[in-house]
Amino acid sequence: MATDQATPPLDSLVLYKVKPARVIALGDKIEIELEGGETKRVRPKDITLLHPGPVRSFAELAPLQGELDAAWELLEGSETTLRDLAELIFNDYTPASAWATWQRVAEGLAFVGTPDAIQIRPRAVVEREQAERAAKESAERDWRSFLERMQQARLLPEDRVRLAEVERLALGLSEHSRILEALGYPETPEGAHRALIRVGHWPERYNPYPTRCGVAQGDPDLPVPGLGDEERLDLTGLAAYAIDDEGTQDPDDALSIEGDRLWVHVADVAALVSSDSPIEREARARGANLYLPEGIINMLPAPVTEHLGLGLQPISPALSFAIRCDPKGMLQDIEVHRSWVRVTRLSYAEVEGRLDDASFADLRALTERYRARRFAQGASQLNLPEVSLRLDGEGRIQIRPLPPLMSRELVTDAMLMAGEAAARFCLERAIPIPFAVQPPPDNNDPAQDLASMYAKRRSFKPTRLVLEPDRHAGLGIELYTRATSPLRRYSDLLVHQQIRAWLLGRPLLEPTQVLERIAEAELAAANVRRCERLANQHWKLIYLKEHPNWRGEGVVVGLEERRAIMLVPELALEARVRLREGTTLNQSVRLAVNEVDLPDLNVSFRPLS
Incomplete structure (x- = not known):
């Protein structure tokens, strides 16, 4: 042939x-x-x-x-x-x-x-290949059967192992999934999330965002040194109040009034967490506490808060800022002391009912002078809806609107006074610290209603931590640093470490060292903030999914083509809703839930006529 x-x-x-x-x-x-x-x-x-x-x-x-x-x-x-x-x-x-x-x-x-x-x-070659082909055919039959079960959402126990690849994609740990590709799902974290919920592998309540954002999901497990013996100013005779939201677990600041002098006491975290110690490096890598509805993930080992949280022990070590405020709201006679304080813990609601008591009335008088100065210097006040979002011991979602309270404003201004005082103290002594600065917003229109406040917030530029002091436009402060939350934020802890080093006559970190540490911590803190935002949205949508008959008010804060941007105050939730022509800003609309899309973190509402 x-x-x-x-x-x-x-x-x-x-x-x-x-x-x-x-x-x-x-x-x-x-x-x-x-x-x-x-x-x-x-x-x-x-x-x-x-x-x-x-x-x-x-x-x-x-x-x-x-x-x-x-x-x-x-x-x-x-x-x-x-x-x-x-x-x-x-x-x-x-x-x-x-x-x-x-x-x-x-x-x-x-x-x-x-x-x-x-x-x-040869026979040996043929038999080996026959076995390989049979195994391959069996695997292909098994694969086809698995895909059919996925499509029917009728998984077998052994299918759970296969879904690990989909979980990795849903958690942002990989970029490809053969299973999703075969089933026609988008190979995205959202597509993987949707598939896992649909087949029942993940419960709808599962929160993937801590893993997806790459944040730590447990407190650091590191040994905590004891508090060393050092000379401290005894301020235990002053009434000191740690005022927080009810249920707060990490109180790190308290207020006292002594004549015309305000004392802001802050947990002396730097007394236990020294520069470049294992605890400090871990806190730097985390950037900040992670506040989830499920609970708090601390940047510091739990014993640090137990020992130093103000009011958690009969007497607490503190770094205390003494400040006088003149009639024009200017800060004077700033002092910083390592101290002992005896702190009483109160909630904002409790203080709200006692604002006319002598101690709180004097505190109000000081902070209101300071507040008036800030607003005269262009500070912005945005009373946008806020809520407290928590899961109780039985897993029920608790959403509680935070009302605007005078007690909350009092504490806010006292903390800002301490931040300005710390910044001035460090600047006058050439102590390198991160200053918090913010350029003025593009929108300088007065904000008096929800729509204008929403628009103004969108025009804000981000706050930056830098070595050179400059104005913080949103706060209306010419010089400011964050110094009142060292249990919660690394940048505050770093400020405390520098102040303590100066007070004790020890070497300070160089400016380049401060900048490097802040850059590392702020990158981590940005992931923490993103995780908190996504997790809160997740649990709000779970709440709506578990309450399909929810009805509530929405307020129009923005207008787009054929849609309105709405805020739902009782949930502090933003949504886009199709409304009829003639809709106006600040108009209230009665809303009902139309559809909740958990993987896309989206909810659609329909207006009720």
Whole structure:
């Protein structure tokens, strides 16, 4: 058989790619006919002669029964041709036997090669490949069955292991999933999240955002040193109040009034957390406490808060800022002391009912002078809706609006006074610290209603921590640093470490060291803030999904083409809603839940007529 001839005869049987074909015309190119009647013009090298013919119809290539195993055993380990192998298997060399034989060769199991040189493979090789093919076929059947169960959301226990790859994508730990690709889901964290919920592998309540944002999910487990002996100013005779939201677990600031002098006491965290200690490096890597509705993940080991949280022990060590505020709201006579304080813990609500008591009335008088100065210098006051979002011990979602309280304003201004005092104290002594600065917003219009406050907040530029002092426009302060939350924020802890080093006459960190540490911590803190925002949205949507009959008020704060941006005050939730023409800013609209999309963190509302 001359399979290498340049031009096969008419009506011969040839192989075109993997299909049989019949030669029907000869010329510069060869015209062939395929099964089904399709014709093609091809080059001689594009086809391989299997039998010289004649072949009049593809019906002649009907399946044949032959002695396949006997031929293999007889020729095992040798080489032959298509013609000889066909005659051995089928006792004849016809177009039908040539095609049937070639199909066995094309399987690539017992026979491999070309029509002119077919190798008969050894039994051991064939049996090994048969086992591999059987295993592959079994795996493919298992894969198809698994995909069917995924589509039907009827998983078996053993399917859970397979879903690890989808979980990794849902948690932002990988970028590809064969399962999602096969099922037609987008290979995104949201697509993976949707698939895992749909098949019941993840409960709807599962919060993936701590892992997806790359934040620590447990308190540091590091040894905490004891508090060293050092001289401290005894302020235990002053009434001191740590005023926080009810349920706060990490009180790190308290207030006292002494005549015309305000004292802001701050937990002396730097007394236990020294620069470059393992605890300090861990806090730097975390950046800040993570506040989730499920609970708090601390940047410092829990014993630090237990020992130093103000009011958690009968007497607490503090770094106390003494400040006088003149009639124009200017700070004077700033002092900083390592101190002992005796602190009483109160909630904002409790203080709200005692604002006329002598101590709180005097505190109000000082902070209101300071507040007036800030607003005269351009401070912004945005009373946008805020809520407290918590899961109780039984897993119920508790959403409680935070009302605007005078007690909250009092504490806020006292903390800002301490921040300005710390900044001035450090600047006057050339102590390198991170100053908090913010350029003025693009929108300087007065904000008196929800829509204008929403618009103004969107125009704010981010606060930056820098080595060179500058104005913080949003607060209306010419010089400011964060110094009142060292249990909660690394930047505050760093300020405390520098102040304590100066007070004790120890070496200070160089400006470049301060900048490097702040850069590392702020990157981590940005992930913490993102995680908090996403987790809060997640639990708000879970709340709405678990309360499908929810009804509430929304306020229009922005207008887009055919949609309104709405704030839902009781949930502190933003949404876009299609409303009728003529909708105006600050208009209240009664809303009902239309659909909650957990993976996309989106909720749609419908207006109630």
